[in-house]
Amino acid sequence: MSNQLFEAIDALSKEKSIDKDILLEALEAALISAYKKNFKSATNVRVELDEEKGIMEIFSRKTVVEDPEDDQQEIALEDAKEINPNYEIDDVIEVKVAPKDFGRIAAQAAKQVVTQRVREAERGVIFDEYADREEDVMTGIIQRRDSRFVYVDLGKIEAKLPQSEQINHEEYLVHDRIKVYVTKVENTNKGPQIFISRSHPGLLKRLFEMEVPEIYDGHVEIKSVAREAGDRSKIAVYAENPEIDPVGSCVGQKGQRVQVIVDELNGEKIDIVEWSEDPVIYVTNALSPSKVLKVIVNEEDRATTVIVPDYQLSLAIGKRGQNARLAAKLTGWKIDIKSESEAIEEGILADTEFISETEEDLFD
Known part of the structure; x- marks a missing residue:
């Protein structure tokens, strides 16, 4: 039975990619538990497994006495001296035990515990494999x-x-x-x-890392992502090397790279803007595709007042305020958008500071 058991454990270890020592430790614990349970033993029990010889032996600790009253926990002095002549009364010795039917009981216990340990080990292997995939x-x-x-x-x-x-x-x-x-x-x-x-901003970031080699290689960095999943997103990118166009890298030739991501997100609109440490430039870029005339920065409150041409006001704010909301989330700055005429009326902008372009001029 022992040889078959060792062979089964060896095969199981290879099949499930589980350390054999883990299974052998589980088997030892199961055999000890089965012995104590089925033979009503309260003594300390040790199991010795010799895989090379295919031997499985159980040793019980017994106290040496003159006349044993409990064979499970005591051994006669005469019998103890046959094992070792130096044993005396009250010595504790280990005695090999081979209870009747224990082979069958051991096999049942081994099957139960190994099955349980395999299940636990498989869970551990799966957890370790997927824990590395977080984020x-x-x-x-x-x-x-x-x-x-x-x-x-x-x-x-x-x-x-x-x-x-x-x-x-x-x-x-x-x-x-x-x-x-x-x-x-x-x-x-x-x-x-x-x-x-499917709605986490991290999904958008990872998709760009997968699709844009310059991001994967570290030549282009994603600085921030703002997303309203399924509708519209903004992503800010930066390249330390001035010869690299971070926005163009993400868009790809004829928009192929960004289109792959848009398709994966079922048509979600994506604005790719260039990051800047200058809040004026960054906020201006973030409000794309609208045109910005001026950005007034309040460093203390981390707030900005953005002035746009009158005809660009609705575009800058966006449908239900979405463009402004995403720009604020992307940059981390509060954004208050005002039209050019409103800014002049409130004295924020001098009427001679800008000569507004008309839509005809813009598309001439």
Whole structure:
């Protein structure tokens, strides 16, 4: 039985990629527990496993006495001296025990504990594998959906995409391949749990890192991302090397690079702007595609007043304030947008400071 057991453990270790020592330790613990349970022994028990010889032996600690009353815990002095003539009364010795039917009991215990330990080890392997993917993008296959979750198969584990992390109006069809952002990986009593998102700004950032070699290589840096998932996003990029165009790198030839990301996000509009440490330039860029006449900076309150041509006011603010809201989130500056005529009326802008362009001039 022992040889077969060792062979089974060896095969299991290779098949499941689990350290054999872990399985042997589990087997030892199971045999000790089974012995105590089935033979009502309260003594200390030690199991010795010799894989090379295929031997499994159990040793029980017994106290040397003159006349034993409990064979499980005591041994007669006469029998002890047969083992070693130097033993005396009250000595504690280890005696090899071979209870009847223990082979069968051991096999049952080994099966249970090894199965449990394999399950635990597999969970550990899966957790270690996916823990490294936190804050990363993974591709999965949609398995099913209900009113609360979309269930995505990520290979060795199924992840739940909660409604709060889904993109509004996005369809999640069974068997479709989908890219998701891993927000958190936890090892729970029920096994590893992976939390994923389609709406997280990190998804947009990772998609650009995957699609734009200059970002992956570190020549272009993503400084900030502001996203209203499924509708519109802004991303600020920067290149320390003046010969590299960070925005152009992200857009790609004929817009191919950014279009791949737009397609992955089902048509989400993406504004790519150049980052600057100068808040005037940065805020101006962030309000793209609108034209900005002037930016007044209040460093203390980290706030700006932005003046735009009258005909650009609605574009600068955006539908339901979206453009201004995303620009503020992207830059970290408060943005108060005023039209040119409003700024002149309030005395913020002198009427001779700018000569406004008309739309005809702009598109001439």
